[in-house]
Amino acid sequence: MRTLGIPACSREVYSALALVWLVAMGALGAGPTHAASQCTGSDPRAWVADTARDARICLSELRERGIAVCDRQICKELNTWKDKPRPELAVESTRMLKMIRDSVDQSLPASTDAGPKFSREIDRWLLEMAMSSRADLARDSGGPYRSEPVQGWNYDAAAHTLFTGKPNEIRVGDALERECGTPASCAAALKSGAEVVTHAAMVQTVASALLKDLRQQGAEHVDLLDKRWKSYLESARFQYPWELAINDRRYKTAGGGGLVSPPEDQVIFLHPSVAVRYNTQGGTRFQPTLLLELLGTYRWKWNGGDQSNQYGGSIVMSWTDAASEKKPGWGAMAHFKNNWSIGFVRHGSPSGDKTSLILSADLAKLFEDKDHVESTLKKLLKSAIQ
């Protein structure tokens, strides 16, 4: 010490100083052993935690990150496999599950029950698959390739359990409470928990991928139904509230509930609308006309998300601004696609009964913009009068 320029002290003094330093470091939670909870690195197998709470938070964060950050070879293989088309997917699913099972056996220590429980669940599924036939691969409805509950492999980070409610339930939270008495055993329990989370996500990937085509078909089906309902209520012939009430009461489905398709017909009742009358007998040719459809029907078939083969008819009354005519006119209209209708009305006048052609469009449905509708109607009326 003298040669280094450090004042000479007794061995006892240096020992006391070292002891004080160690105690101080221990109080600060740092020191020569290891840092407090550390779960920010990319490999959860290297994480450590001092307390059960910290360990649970680490696992919750691992769950949040998901399998997307898994850089193991098996995860890379899963990532490639899951994008394959369905027949290959199903055929190779047993190989993927066996790989995961082998990884579980290597990763989870025999000292815990998590490994055996996890392996038993995979084995159960593998056995069901082994008992199935080639035909099961092609079945839409399921079979063992698709009947495995995807969410049964979801690690519940709120409860820190896997296989909840099953005989092989893995209670990671309980294991952490038991083991986190010392840093070393806590780190080991955390590592074990991380392996449970990671491998659960792997199997969930397998189960989920086997349903991907059904998921896609389901999404397309809901989208189609959405288009139909939008068409029915928003772009087809509109219904006044009382008509909606009548058609609502008429609407029946097979029963049992679920996502349903809209009707393929409408009753028309006391439906006022604006039309244009073409006067074939001379005088002003195009005249704005108020129509009242007393009773009618409109029918169609659904073709994908669109209406097709639309047709219908109504009994109508009409009023036109013509002082010389007896009001109202009576007639009938036929309805066609794109909400266009054409018909005839017969109305009296001092010179005898006259017949006029009427043409109506569901103008409010033809355009989206209400102001556009009004300005268009005004132009239509103006041109009709001139």
Add this chain to the structure above:
Amino acid sequence: MKQTIFLVHGMGNHPEGWAKNEGFIDAITKAYNQYEYLAKTPIEQRFDFVPINYDNVFVNLVNTWASNAKMISALAGEVGAPQAIAKLTGWLEGAGELKGNFAWTHAADVLLYRGFRLVRERVCTSVANQIVSVVNKNRKQHADWNWSVIAHSLGTAVTHDTFARIGAPNQGWPGQLAYSAPNEQAQVVMMVANVSKVLEVKTDEEPYDAYGRRDNDGDLVTTLAPGYGGQKGRSCRYYVNVRHKLDPFTIPKMFNPLDWPDRDSLLAKPPRYVFNEIEHIHDANVHDFGHYFKNPDVHVPLFQRLLTPDAISPDEYQQAKDKFRKFGTLGEDAALAIRKKLLDSLPAGNSTWMDLGAIYKEFFK
């Protein structure tokens, strides 16, 4: 990998961008940032908020009625049509006006939704499409991705009814296997000011009892209920139900099932179903989502189930409750005056959905 949280609005006018513009996301963010562990990670790095839009269904209907009614009124006088025709549609003329037109923007939403199956199916199919399209897209990338729903007021009934339709057994639609529990479950469904019971429809064609119904074996078949991961018929893993004691909309046929959906769910740690009643008064509008969400008894159970209970420790939870002022900045006198007014006008528990219109009128006058 961010969790997705679908936000489902209630009655009233909610155009595109509503979740941001009406402060839903702000309310959630503000609550989130109160807690040390949560605040370390910006909320937008943890959650993707996806606002669900269904108000357009009501808006399109009433606007169509209004625009046609105006045309009819304009023309009826010119052509000498009987007054009766103008009267037939005249009452619809105001339907499209949004400002100061509470009857059409609020009460009509409920009447249209509950009164017309055709409207209900339209709304639920639209909501189902919005949710299913996001689920389909995200599951392609991440099998272990989680999603949740936070619904408010009328949105609670819409959420319940949509889940019920997606998961209805034996309907045979192509997505039934993929989108029903046990293959698809929300992590959390949170119902704020839950009106799914008072607005429930339980017929043979719409068997969507709010609590579920018993099958021939006496087992409870639920429409939207929590269960463990992969449990058949349980569309979510956690269900958080909150109501304000003075919120009149939550009183008629209050959603308050006992021993629901089963003992195992209630005994789970954390419990899969939680029902919290709150009574703070920071504003007269105790029905408002933001008013609800600032209360720790509302947002803490949610965050704990979205992530982990350790995200907010028991001590932190208690500290938040101790710090939360019952009357906010109102002052005791003003708050007690609001309380008295609300108490005096609380509806009867056996009121029906048809009484909700009168409740709205009284509450918002």
